[in-house]
Amino acid sequence: MLQLYKSPCMRMLASIEDAYEICRQITAQYAKTFYLGTLLMPEAKRRAIWAIYAWCRRTDELVDGAEATSTTPETLDRWEEQLEALFAGQAFEDSDVALVDTLTRFQLDIQPFRDMIAGQRMDLYRNRYETFEQLNLYCYRVAGTVGLMSTTIMGVDTSPYTAAWNKSQEIYLPTSEAIALGIANQLTNILRDVGEDARRGRIYLPLEELALFNYTEEDLLKGVVDERWCELMGFQIQRARKYYAEAEKGIKYLSPDARWPVWAALMLYRGILDAIERNQYDVFSQRAYVPTPKKLLCLPLAALKGQVL
Ligand SMILES: CC(C)=CCC/C(C)=C/CC/C(C)=C/CC/C(C)=C/[C@@H]1[C@@H](COP(=O)(O)OP(=O)(O)O)[C@]1(C)CC/C=C(\C)CC/C=C(\C)CCC=C(C)C
Numbered sequence: 001m002l003q004l005y006k007s008p009c010m011r012m013l014a015s016i017e018d019a020y021e022i023c024r025q026i027t028a029q030y031a032k033t034f035y036l037g038t039l040l041m042p043e044a045k046r047r048a049i050w051a052i053y054a055w056c057r058r059t060d061e062l063v064d065g066a067e068a069t070s071t072t073p074e075t076l077d078r079w080e081e082q083l084e085a086l087f088a089g090q091a092f093e094d095s096d097v098a099l100v101d102t103l104t105r106f107q108l109d110i111q112p113f114r115d116m117i118a119g120q121r122m123d124l125y126r127n128r129y130e131t132f133e134q135l136n137l138y139c140y141r142v143a144g145t146v147g148l149m150s151t152t153i154m155g156v157d158t159s160p161y162t163a164a165w166n167k168s169q170e171i172y173l174p175t176s177e178a179i180a181l182g183i184a185n186q187l188t189n190i191l192r193d194v195g196e197d198a199r200r201g202r203i204y205l206p207l208e209e210l211a212l213f214n215y216t217e218e219d220l221l222k223g224v225v226d227e228r229w230c231e232l233m234g235f236q237i238q239r240a241r242k243y244y245a246e247a248e249k250g251i252k253y254l255s256p257d258a259r260w261p262v263w264a265a266l267m268l269y270r271g272i273l274d275a276i277e278r279n280q281y282d283v284f285s286q287r288a289y290v291p292t293p294k295k296l297l298c299l300p301l302a303a304l305k306g307q308v309l
């Protein structure tokens with residue numbers, strides 16, 4: 001059945017089907033790794049994740065995209081008002097139609113969406129982080145929140161026969177593990193994109209950690225790769241891996257049909273850290289990525305982990 005929504009300016013919006021297709025295309029275009037993960041999910045969950053992805057991407061584009069120079073704190077205030085309206089059932093753009101539909105099917109909490117906007121706000125007013133505590137807050141807001149949203153969609157295991165929690169008879173919500181995976185992904189993003197960010201005048205690595213390795217902001221902006229840099233990067237990579245290890249512990253609590261996709265997304269994204277090491281920490285002149293054969297190899301391994309761990 002064709003369902004059309006009217007936007008507030010009375011423009012006809014896409015049908016629900018078309019809206020999900022738009023969100024699918026956005027996810028496939030911008031996030032090859034996550035998209036692959038979503039293809040392993042059942043249809044209803046996969047479509048909901050695409051709808052969330054499209055909203056997150058648009059939120060990020062406000063401060064990062066082609067029009068970002070015209071984004072002000074007021075732009076983000078309006079975006080937050082639109083978010084409240086979305087949760088009240090009103091769509092503004094074609095892709096919103098899918099998110100509004102998703103909100104009727106899953107009990108999503110609005111707070112992680114608000115927190116994500118707060119994270120993008122940080123990108124508006126700061127381009128340096130003094131401590132890891134400050135960076136961690138940023139990572140929670142722009143990525144840990146995605147872990148929370150995704151967990152609501154994927155659901156937890158409630159079966160008394162398979163549930164990892166069945167000995168205690170209590171449902172365990174792997175909230176901190178889901179946040180940990182978001183933070184691990186974001187730390188990985190930051191390490192991969194150090195050079196690209198530096199060219200835009202941004203340094204996400206905590207300045208007090210640079211100092212610890214005797215490496216300066218100027219070195220980073222010049223792209224100096226030496227022993228100090230390699231040790232600093234080694235330290236950052238170890239920390240990101242700890243977040244992945246924390247996240248791994250939560251996967252068994254998820255609904256069985258979500259474990260394979262999450263293992264796959266985790267292993268593929270963590271593989272970027274291995275690629276950085278293979279490139280001898282040169283993130284200035286090379287982009288670290290996981291080669292396709294390795295990606296394909298990850299899939300059966302992830303399926304196995306989803307069954308036995
Ligand atoms: C218990 C347990 C382990 C549960 C699993 C929970 C789970 C699936 C966690 C994963 C969370 C996740 C996918 C985080 C993504 C973080 C991310 C990439 C954030 C990006 C931020 C800004 O980065 P930056 O601007 O530096 O990067 P770009 O160069 O612009 O890319 C974001 C861009 C913020 C917006 C986030 C997104 C667009 C990603 C949203 C992703 C999904 C909805 C896909 C979730 C995927 C699966 C397989 C469930």
Ligand SMILES: [Mn+2]
Nearest residue numbers: 060061064065
């Ligand atoms: Mn971005």
